[in-house]
Amino acid sequence: MNKFHGTGVALVTPFNTDGTVDYQGLKKLINHLVDGGIDYLVSLGTTGETATLSKDEKKKVWDFTAEINNGRLPLVAGIGGNDTYVIGDAIKTFENNNYSAVLSVSPYYSKPTQEGIYQHYKYLSELSEMPIMLYNVPGRTGSNMSAETTCRLAHDFKNIIATKEACGNFEQFNAIMRDKPSDFLLISGDDPIALPMISIGAVGVISVIGNALPKQLSDMIRLCLKGDYATALPAHLSLLEITRLMFAEGNPAGVKSVLKTLNICDDVVRLPLVKASAVLTASLTKQLDQLAVFA
Template sequence: MNTFHGAGVALVTPFKVDGSIDYEGLSNLIEYQIAGGMDYLVSMGTTGEVATLSKKEKLDVLDFTAKQVAGRVPLVAGFGGNNTAELVEQLKEFKNPSYSAILSVSPYYNKPTQEGIYQHYKALALATNLPIILYNVPGRTGSMVSVDTIIRLAKEFSNIIGVKEASANFEHFTRIMEQKPADFMLISGDDALTLPMMSLGAVGVITVVGNAFPRETQQLVKYCNEWKFEEANRIHYKLLRIDELCFIEGNPAGVKEMLQVMGICNRTLRLPLTEVSQVTKDRIALAVKEMASIQA
């Protein structure tokens, strides 16, 4: 699946001040990503505040994104949740031909055993013909997808093609690389760790920071895939401050503030998420200005 050897972006969902979906802002964001060279787009991932969207809103955003992209870059649809039966039905109903794969976060809150996680993903794999990328983010889900479970799924289901890893555990990453099938992909799910993970053999990133800085993120990944780590290192350190500000008061509050400063879409979030503090807004405005001066 060389389609996903590169930089993908987990798109935010722009909202109007009244909380409704801002499709003009989403159009701006999509065009900005494509112009910035992003390799593929992920619609309705967790960064898209999908937990606060209705089923109809999710499908509307997926459809709008597909129409706006019009085949110019590959698309991945986010389908995750902690109700396996409901998620299976959603996947069976999903027929949009514009999407090349599914990204599915491990079940959150329930804290299933490894057998429960395996059975969850098995049910998803059997419910769709689309390739599935697992998503391991224990800091948000409350449970870790173990190496043994990842490898078991990778070996038993041909349409489970990779894992987006945001566990920040390098022993875990190394063991995945050691044991995985040759074509199974390790993908960074943590912008700050993209470079070191790619030095271990990860094929790219599904980024948050790239919403605001797609060109730099894509170039970082490109250099890593070309084993040009000296050049990649320079971009890595340039983006580290941006990464900190993206997450210091929660995701996607930080990156939405950046997008507001850049005039792409506004900062509105849906509760329970709220805007970053004025102190962080000031820091973000300064960082964006400094990045612009570097680019010039």
């Protein structure tokens, strides 16, 4: 699964001013990421505002993404939720063979026990013909998938190949690295801590800021994976402030503001999300100037 080493990007879903999916904007974004050196693309994760897309819209976005990508990068489909049987059916009936894996978030809102989380993924694993990446993001789901549960799943099901970890707890990351199968992948789900996570064995990041800054981020991640932290550290530090700003008013409002400034797509988001404020947009533009993105 070396195809999932390096920098993955959780794609935003561009929208027109009337709220419909902007496919030309999505095309520009995909080409921007390929040209920027990204290693793989994740279609319809949280950053894609998937919770507000209809079933038909999701299929069209997945198909269009595969068409425009045209085999250039590996693709991952985000298929997750808190209704185990509905998600199982969605994975079982997923028909686009241009995708290499499924990213499935730990069940949100319901706040299951660790055994409930295990049984949820067991059910999905036994249905899926595709490799599955776990996704642990307690800040969104309301519950943490423990290192013990993660490693139990990794050992018990060979098609569970990775975890995107966004719990922010290095004790948990250390425990996963210690107890996981050797070929199971730990992937950072938080841009600001990708460097230290790679230093303990993570194989890369699934990024939000990479939508806007693919070259800056992917160059830094490659340096980390080579063990050249002396060169990577200044690049990492230079991205901290713009990363903080991109999340200051929620995701993906901040990164979509930057994408509009870069003339890649509009900054429209679907309710209940709202656009980045004028004050935040000005701060983000200032950071882009400092990073010489327009040079």
